[in-house]
Amino acid sequence: MSKQEKLYETLGELLYAVAMADGVIQSEESDAMKSLLKNHPWATTISWSFDYEVAKENKVEDVYKKAVSYCHSYGPTPEYEEFISAMEMIANAHEGTSNEEAEIVTGFSRDLIARFRRDLGIK
Structure with missing residues (x-):
């Protein structure tokens, strides 16, 4: 598996975390x-990853941590803007964004920025 394929597999995990943040995947989110x-x-890669997490019924927190961990190791990339837009799209699909969904979306940006700043020695 290429690094980029794994990166997009991670997007599927993030979308699962957002969709499941409120406890159930709504039809509008699907x-x-x-x-x-x-x-x-x-x-195909994104869908496979999302479906895998659904089938395994993994905890949102565990899936989120796994995804962010890979993004940390992957390093900065413009694709994260696409990831955030995709997460926002899923979060807004059913009656707007819940607090749990918002925390995942904003947490993703916050966690990555904090890690990359530390890696660069920026306070």
Whole structure:
């Protein structure tokens, strides 16, 4: 598996964490996911990863930590902007963004920025 393929597998994990943040994946979130992946070049990888987490019924916190850990090791990349937009799209799909969903989306940015700043020695 290439590093980029693993990165997009991580996006599937993040989308799972957002969709499951409130305890259940809503049909609107599933529809948003289908729309997001319709013409995406990594759709198969993202979908496989998301479906894997659904099938395993993994805890949101564990999946989120695993995804962020990989992003930390991958390092800074412009793809994270796409990831945040995708997470926001899923979070907004059903009656707006819940507090739990918002925490995952904002936490992703905060966690990555904090880690990369530490890696660069920036306070």
